[in-house]
Amino acid sequence: MTEKVLMSGNHVIGEAAVRAGCRFYAGYPITPQNELTEYMAGAMNKLDDGTFIQAESEIAAINMLIGASMAGARVMTSSSSPGVSLKQEGISFLSALELPAVIVNCMRGGPGLGNIAPSQGDYFQATKGGGHGDYKNIVLGPASGQELAEVVTKAFDYADKYRMPVFILLDGMMGQMMEPVVFPEFRDVKTLPERPWKIDGAKGRPSQVIKSLLLDVSVEEAHNWKLFNRYEAIKEEIQMAETYKTEDARLTVIAYGTAARIAKGAVDRARKEGLKAGLLRPVTLWPFPEKYIQETAKNNTEFLVFEMSTGQMLEDVKLSLNGSNKIHFYGRPGGPVSTPVEIFEEIKKHYPE
Amino acid sequence: MSETVFSKPKYLKDAVFHYCPGCGHGITHRLVAEVIEELGIADKSICVPPAGCAVLAYDYFDIDVGEAAHGRGAAVATGIKRVLPDRVVFTYQGDGDMAAIGTAETIHAANRGEKITTIFINNGTYGMTGGQMAPTTLAGQRSTTTPGGRTPSRDGNPLRMSEMLALLDGPVYIERVSVTSPKNIRAAKKAIKKAFQVQISNQGYSLVEVLSPCPTNWKMSPVDSCKWIDEYMTKTFPIGVIKDNTENL
Numbered sequence: 001m002t003e004k005v006l007m008s009g010n011h012v013i014g015e016a017a018v019r020a021g022c023r024f025y026a027g028y029p030i031t032p033q034n035e036l037t038e039y040m041a042g043a044m045n046k047l048d049d050g051t052f053i054q055a056e057s058e059i060a061a062i063n064m065l066i067g068a069s070m071a072g073a074r075v076m077t078s079s080s081s082p083g084v085s086l087k088q089e090g091i092s093f094l095s096a097l098e099l100p101a102v103i104v105n106c107m108r109g110g111p112g113l114g115n116i117a118p119s120q121g122d123y124f125q126a127t128k129g130g131g132h133g134d135y136k137n138i139v140l141g142p143a144s145g146q147e148l149a150e151v152v153t154k155a156f157d158y159a160d161k162y163r164m165p166v167f168i169l170l171d172g173m174m175g176q177m178m179e180p181v182v183f184p185e186f187r188d189v190k191t192l193p194e195r196p197w198k199i200d201g202a203k204g205r206p207s208q209v210i211k212s213l214l215l216d217v218s219v220e221e222a223h224n225w226k227l228f229n230r231y232e233a234i235k236e237e238i239q240m241a242e243t244y245k246t247e248d249a250r251l252t253v254i255a256y257g258t259a260a261r262i263a264k265g266a267v268d269r270a271r272k273e274g275l276k277a278g279l280l281r282p283v284t285l286w287p288f289p290e291k292y293i294q295e296t297a298k299n300n301t302e303f304l305v306f307e308m309s310t311g312q313m314l315e316d317v318k319l320s321l322n323g324s325n326k327i328h329f330y331g332r333p334g335g336p337v338s339t340p341v342e343i344f345e346e347i348k349k350h351y352p353e
Numbered sequence: 354m355s356e357t358v359f360s361k362p363k364y365l366k367d368a369v370f371h372y373c374p375g376c377g378h379g380i381t382h383r384l385v386a387e388v389i390e391e392l393g394i395a396d397k398s399i400c401v402p403p404a405g406c407a408v409l410a411y412d413y414f415d416i417d418v419g420e421a422a423h424g425r426g427a428a429v430a431t432g433i434k435r436v437l438p439d440r441v442v443f444t445y446q447g448d449g450d451m452a453a454i455g456t457a458e459t460i461h462a463a464n465r466g467e468k469i470t471t472i473f474i475n476n477g478t479y480g481m482t483g484g485q486m487a488p489t490t491l492a493g494q495r496s497t498t499t500p501g502g503r504t505p506s507r508d509g510n511p512l513r514m515s516e517m518l519a520l521l522d523g524p525v526y527i528e529r530v531s532v533t534s535p536k537n538i539r540a541a542k543k544a545i546k547k548a549f550q551v552q553i554s555n556q557g558y559s560l561v562e563v564l565s566p567c568p569t570n571w572k573m574s575p576v577d578s579c580k581w582i583d584e585y586m587t588k589t590f591p592i593g594v595i596k597d598n599t600e601n602l
Binding site for chain 1: 420
């Protein structure tokens with residue numbers, strides 16, 4: 001491990017990506033994630049084997065990633081909500097082509113052009129697919145600068161292991177906020193997993209193809225089931241969540257990312273006031289950490305889902321609990337950032353009699 | 354003693370083309386495969402085919418192939434080439450793919466001077482989807498979406514992609530050819546070879562536009578299709594070198 005440094009979330013992602021072996025970045029300017037694009041411009045150009053391209057569009061950027069990933073590099077792009085909407089075509093293709101890639105969405109208020117304030121309104125888009133076809137993305141929702149550094153490494157490793165795009169979902173607040181971070185060591189790109197499927201010229205082997213056009217219905221169906229089975233395995237293997245004071249909680253707040261940071265303060269305040277509140281913070285948003293939620297539900301707690309949206313993760317909580325426990329919801333869409341006091345008031349309001 | 358005077362190129366797979374009789378794709382595929390063989394670059398060539406009739410190019414070219422979404426060939430090829438700068442990366446794209454939905458990707462890859470090669474098949478129609486108007490459809494030309502003929506005041510004008518790209522600093526070599534006669538086919542092969550040589554010698558972006566017959570959607574015989582290219586299409590899209598800044602080739 002290296003020494004502790006103070007960095008903004010966007011810069012943390014960039015530095016962690018370089019250390020994880022990212023050697024290709026393409027992106028397009030959009031607020032509030034520009035610091036990441038700028039960081040990658042400097043970092044990639046310092047490396048002999050690094051490429052940075054300021055693309056002409058979000059669509060071009062994601063398609064450049066497709067090419068670079070096919071050719072064998074660890075690749076990343078980043079954007080914010082409207083830009084990620086534009087990338088969806090390429091994300092569907094990455095999934096179909098089974099190509100590893102890391103995609104950062106530093107979410108802002110929407111829909112439409114919206115604003116540049118922190119939001120969690122893209123949860124559905126990230127976790128349910130977003131583009132066309134039957135596919136899933138792994139989605140990681142870190143809540144601190146330190147956790148960002150750690151999930152970036154995980155994102156690249158998951159992308160390689162499962163051959164699929166991995167999202168890092170944060171919001172403008174986390175992207176801009178400076179926090180102390182200790183980075184993992186640099187990975188030697190020579191030690192990264194082999195990609196025998198890559199296309200780099202048919203030298204000493206038969207020619208190979210990376211394609212998603214499967215006109216034969218039975219072949220396309222088989223491809224879909226292959227992806228589905230992989231997603232089922234991922235659900236078993238990588239669910240991740242933090243539980244905080246949940247053991248005896250009578251009301252457990254479920255929140256991720258920035259919302260979870262706020263909720264933690266509210267839980268501490270509630271405990272001081274003698275209320276048995278807890279926090280369950282999903283880190284993997286897909287696969288949704290239903291095991292953690294079902295385990296916590298056994299404590300006979302009620303739940304308060306708090307999101308910076310009108311309620312998207314809420315649906316996954318409902319699916320996870322399937323009616324077993326009472327669920328309350330509090331959300332603020334479009335960019336406002338709640339205070340811990342505000343969430344504390346919600347805890348008080350919904351605390352079981 | 355028998356002597357083989359004509360055979361399938363080494364780097365075309367032993368597959369039956371799905372292309373219609375009289376289509377220009379088969380000839381152009383053959384020329385590309387012959388050039389790859391003659392330049393000895395099969396083991397370091399990577400093809401990016403389009404969405405369109407030539408989407409199945411990976412069933413034919415016996416080299417590495419990576420698929421691109423409709424119009425995104427230049428962006429995908431950019432990604433491949435930047436990671437593997439010593440490989441020969443080319444896109445094979447139709448007019449709808451390259452000059453309509455992929456215009457932005459094409460112009461910017463060319464403008465960056467990406468060291469890739471584009472084989473651009475211009476047949477003035479969307480062949481695979483059944484003959485709709487393409488950006489390159491001639492004024493007056495009938496298509497399924499311009500049933501009375503393309504009317505520029507309503508449907509826009511035919512887009513001269515090669516001339517547009519020639520204005521940029523990035524492209525080094527751009528030539529328009531046709532595959533309507535043995536003479537033209539020989540010229541087309543020469544241009545394709547030169548375009549690959551531009552890339553191999555690291556000079557910059559190169560493009561060969563191929564005027565290519567589509568008898569099925571033009572509703573003409575193969576012979577009439579070739580005549581139509583020579584007599585009408587070349588008036589809007591004249592064949593010849595459009596830009597040549599190559600050195601020592």
